[in-house]
Amino acid sequence: MAFKRVLRVQLLLGVALLAAALAAFACGGDDEEVQPTAPPSGATSVRVVLDEWSVTPNVSSVPAGRVTFEAVNEGAAPHELVVLKTDLPADGLIMQTDGGKVDEEASAEMMWEIEEFPAGRAESATYELSRGKYVLFCNISGHYKLGMFVGFQVQ
Numbered sequence: 001m002a003f004k005r006v007l008r009v010q011l012l013l014g015v016a017l018l019a020a021a022l023a024a025f026a027c028g029g030d031d032e033e034v035q036p037t038a039p040p041s042g043a044t045s046v047r048v049v050l051d052e053w054s055v056t057p058n059v060s061s062v063p064a065g066r067v068t069f070e071a072v073n074e075g076a077a078p079h080e081l082v083v084l085k086t087d088l089p090a091d092g093l094i095m096q097t098d099g100g101k102v103d104e105e106a107s108a109e110m111m112w113e114i115e116e117f118p119a120g121r122a123e124s125a126t127y128e129l130s131r132g133k134y135v136l137f138c139n140i141s142g143h144y145k146l147g148m149f150v151g152f153q154v155q
């Protein structure tokens, strides 16, 4: 009985070690930490939390000029961050005909994008933004309709 128990513990330990090894392997070669690089000097920094189903910047407006967006995916699914300059209301962007995604070209005066990235990661990018109204949103199919958008101002 005791022997069987020891064997079982060893087996579990083996499985755990294998899982750890696989996890290490999966991350190998791409060990970017969640910490993004510091914004370029003179840029205003905006931290934007992406989650199911919300887009939450830490400020609702910034001065015109260089703006570094740090997008943090706190959700369980991959997300992206589209920064779109438009006079349309945040909840009234023009949809593609199938209704799943925002028609970026039709909705935008200008746009920038941090491409889709996985849960638990952060990505940052710096854009030169002029005064106006913006919408920050995720344009993975269905996510905008589920609430992944917010209005944003550049003053």
Ligand SMILES: [Cu+2]
Binding pocket: 078, 079, 080, 138, 139, 140, 143, 148
């Ligand atoms: Cu999304």
